[in-house]
Amino acid sequence: MVTKIDGGKKQVFDEHKLSEIHKKHKNWKEKTLPEWISKHPERKNSFHTSSNIHIKRLYTPENVKNIDYTRDLGFPGEPPFTRGLHATMYRGRLWTMRQFSGYGTAQQTNKRFKYLLKEGETGLSIAFDYPTILGLDSDHPLSLGEVGKCGVAVSSLKDMEVLFNGIPLDKVTTSMTINGPATMLLAMYVAIGDMQGVPREQLGGTTQNDNLKEFHAQKLCIFPPEPSVKLVTDITEYCTKHLPKWNPISISGYHIREAGSNAVQELAFTLADGITYVESALERGLKVDQFAPRLSFFFAAHNNFLEEIAKFRAARRLWAKIMKERFKAKKPRSQWMRMHIQTSGCTLTATQPINNVIRVAFQSLASVLGGTQSLHTNSFDEALALPSEEAVRVALRTQQIIAHETGVTDTVDPLAGSYCLEALTNEMEERAMEYINKIDSMGGVIAGIEKGFFQKEIADSAYKYQKEIENKERNIVGVNEYAVEKDWIPIKLLRIEQQAEKEQVDSLQELKKKRNNKKAKQVLDKLQKAAEHDENLMPVIIEAVKAYATIGEICDVLRNVYGQYKEQIII
Amino acid sequence: MSTKRKIRIVVAKPGLDSHDRGAKVIARAFRDAGMEVIYTGLWQTPEQIVETALQEDVDVVALSILSGAHMTLFPKITKLLKQKGLNDILVLGGGVIPDEDIPALKKIGIAEIFGPDTSTGTIIKFIKKHTQKTK
Numbered sequence: 001m002v003t004k005i006d007g008g009k010k011q012v013f014d015e016h017k018l019s020e021i022h023k024k025h026k027n028w029k030e031k032t033l034p035e036w037i038s039k040h041p042e043r044k045n046s047f048h049t050s051s052n053i054h055i056k057r058l059y060t061p062e063n064v065k066n067i068d069y070t071r072d073l074g075f076p077g078e079p080p081f082t083r084g085l086h087a088t089m090y091r092g093r094l095w096t097m098r099q100f101s102g103y104g105t106a107q108q109t110n111k112r113f114k115y116l117l118k119e120g121e122t123g124l125s126i127a128f129d130y131p132t133i134l135g136l137d138s139d140h141p142l143s144l145g146e147v148g149k150c151g152v153a154v155s156s157l158k159d160m161e162v163l164f165n166g167i168p169l170d171k172v173t174t175s176m177t178i179n180g181p182a183t184m185l186l187a188m189y190v191a192i193g194d195m196q197g198v199p200r201e202q203l204g205g206t207t208q209n210d211n212l213k214e215f216h217a218q219k220l221c222i223f224p225p226e227p228s229v230k231l232v233t234d235i236t237e238y239c240t241k242h243l244p245k246w247n248p249i250s251i252s253g254y255h256i257r258e259a260g261s262n263a264v265q266e267l268a269f270t271l272a273d274g275i276t277y278v279e280s281a282l283e284r285g286l287k288v289d290q291f292a293p294r295l296s297f298f299f300a301a302h303n304n305f306l307e308e309i310a311k312f313r314a315a316r317r318l319w320a321k322i323m324k325e326r327f328k329a330k331k332p333r334s335q336w337m338r339m340h341i342q343t344s345g346c347t348l349t350a351t352q353p354i355n356n357v358i359r360v361a362f363q364s365l366a367s368v369l370g371g372t373q374s375l376h377t378n379s380f381d382e383a384l385a386l387p388s389e390e391a392v393r394v395a396l397r398t399q400q401i402i403a404h405e406t407g408v409t410d411t412v413d414p415l416a417g418s419y420c421l422e423a424l425t426n427e428m429e430e431r432a433m434e435y436i437n438k439i440d441s442m443g444g445v446i447a448g449i450e451k452g453f454f455q456k457e458i459a460d461s462a463y464k465y466q467k468e469i470e471n472k473e474r475n476i477v478g479v480n481e482y483a484v485e486k487d488w489i490p491i492k493l494l495r496i497e498q499q500a501e502k503e504q505v506d507s508l509q510e511l512k513k514k515r516n517n518k519k520a521k522q523v524l525d526k527l528q529k530a531a532e533h534d535e536n537l538m539p540v541i542i543e544a545v546k547a548y549a550t551i552g553e554i555c556d557v558l559r560n561v562y563g564q565y566k567e568q569i570i571i
Numbered sequence: 572m573s574t575k576r577k578i579r580i581v582v583a584k585p586g587l588d589s590h591d592r593g594a595k596v597i598a599r600a601f602r603d604a605g606m607e608v609i610y611t612g613l614w615q616t617p618e619q620i621v622e623t624a625l626q627e628d629v630d631v632v633a634l635s636i637l638s639g640a641h642m643t644l645f646p647k648i649t650k651l652l653k654q655k656g657l658n659d660i661l662v663l664g665g666g667v668i669p670d671e672d673i674p675a676l677k678k679i680g681i682a683e684i685f686g687p688d689t690s691t692g693t694i695i696k697f698i699k700k701h702t703q704k705t706k
Binding site for chain 1: 592638
């Protein structure tokens with residue numbers, strides 16, 4: 001590639017060379033191509049990505065002629081961060097290998113955490129069960145049958161003490177997939193840190209704390225949209241002032257994608273949510289350069305290898321532009337987008353499950369080539385159950401093989417300059433920006449939620465995807481092609497025994513008897529007043545969890561003040 | 572029941588599970604196949620689901636669950652349906668349900684379990700076949 005970075009010309013290729021390429025390309029299209037195609041027709045009339053981006057037969061310098069290298073690609077570690085967040089990327093430190101995990105009781109999950117750390121995992125990531133996520137105690141009638149099923153049950157600080165038994169918080173960072181009750185779980189983490197004698201400024205980790213995407217996609221909402229955003233901002237403000245190493249939000253596209261969106265929608269809706277959180281923090285009186293460096297993001301890695309890599313690169317570039325141009329962020333770090341990626345759960349098949357190892361490997365490779373900071377690889381048995389220990393190990397080994405055997409980590413952003421990839425990166429960015437403009441013109445994200453815009457967009461894409469599979473326009477190996485009569489799976493699936501629920505409920509009820517109930521009641525009353533006066537609730541929630549008030553009790557107080565989320569049903 | 576009546580079906584999400592992609596896709600597919608579809612939305616208790624089935628006079632109850640709570644919630648639903656005398660309703664289950672649970676679920680009155688990767692066409696065919704008998 002002839003680069004002309006300096007010298008007045010902004011283009012990567014000079015005009016003379018481009019016109020020569022154009023002539024030769026024209027010649028090729030008129031002679032070589034038809035000759036070949038007449039004898040060897042192509043497999044399909046046209047080729048498209050998941051976002052319906054048309055994929056050309058051939059990409060040439062002409063498709064990327066408008067790229068201005070210094071403006072659009074630049075250098076790693078500098079805005080717009082297209083080529084990566086850090087100057088040396090994986091030549092220095094590898095990404096964090098962080099496996100989302102949690103099931104049964106805190107004791108069982110503590111054991112799984114220790115197993116993963118022993119096997120080379122470098123960060124923790126907690127999956128909570130449905131009752132916890134929805135702000136219900138394990139002994140609530142609606143929790144029956146759900147305790148410890150989809151994650152670990154945490155109702156009070158006591159469960160968190162068991163969960164982190166023997167895990168020093170100054171030696172590990174922890175990501176918590178928690179949204180509605182994020183203030184409470186962060187408060188518990190702070191309390192554990194206090195017990196272990198770890199200074200608060202040393203606590204490192206992430207609360208997902210992205211309530212907006214819950215309304216679009218995951219629907220695990222407790223409160224209506226406005227108080228939900230208020231709670232998000234409470235954490236942002238608290239962390240900015242007291243927990244400098246904590247990422248207050250992980251602005252998530254993952255759930256949007258899993259609910260059925262395509263790659264462009266995932267990118268656009270996530271960034272639109274990000275814009276809303278920035279606006280909310282600015283309204284609170286925070287300065288953009290104070291909090292923006294610690295915003296973090298979370299994306300899915302789906303099947304279309306090139307489209308996914310383009311999406312990650314475009315995401316960084318677009319966010320840098322938004323922070324710089326829209327929010328006038330000055331510090332380079334306020335413009336950077338740190339991301340966690342998880343391979344796509346909805347691409348896993350229940351039939352021929354061992355094939356999922358291959359899918360996960362390609363998706364993780366796309367994540368690494370896309371420059372992620374942190375990665376979760378799904379286990380091959382996850383379309384059937386929560387992952388078994390054996391399957392989790394294969395998932396972790398997949399990351400380790402990419403890190404240590406493939407060589408893709410030895411240079412920064414190795415696919416940059418690929419005509420196809422750069423053209424796709426441009427297209428992802430342009431299409432996402434069109435969506436963001438559309439969302440702005442409908443009055444922003446909250447207005448869009450009220451109109452049902454996001455849910456409708458996602459449901460339409462999900463249905464289209466399913467139709468494509470059933471019409472065989474989209475092949476899924478082992479499902480609508482290459483099916484087999486007899487399936488095999490080389491491991492025993494994990495089963496969550498009902499016993500876990502009983503143990504958890506018993507221990508919670510014992511806690512509710514034994515704790516200082518007068519004190520718990522006092523703090524809950526104090527919380528009610530703070531919520532009514534619209535104060536930042538983090539300090540009082542820390543007090544409440546330390547008095548062993550439960551998540552259900554704290555959420556009940558807040559439900560009284562804020563009201564409850566009502567699902568808007570859109571098919 | 573008139574032979575011209577469209578198949579009426581309630582698609583329900585029992586329990587706390589919020590994975591509604593499958594339920595919504597299947598609800599649309601049923602509708603496109605000419606059925607009358609009632610989608611309950613999330614977080615339905617067994618009592619609410621059975622009440623909807625009764626009020627809407629449905630032929631089929633399709634339950635979607637991915638949380639692992641099926642062994643607690645499905646038996647409650649089939650028991651309540653029987654108590655209300657709704658013995659003719661075809662009850663189907665879908666979602667992440669291990670093979671080893673299927674025999675027990677069939678025993679309590681779930682006609683079929685459809686796991687991940689099942690095409691909507693397969694389910695529609697099954698419904699048409701098994702509702703015709705009752706008409």
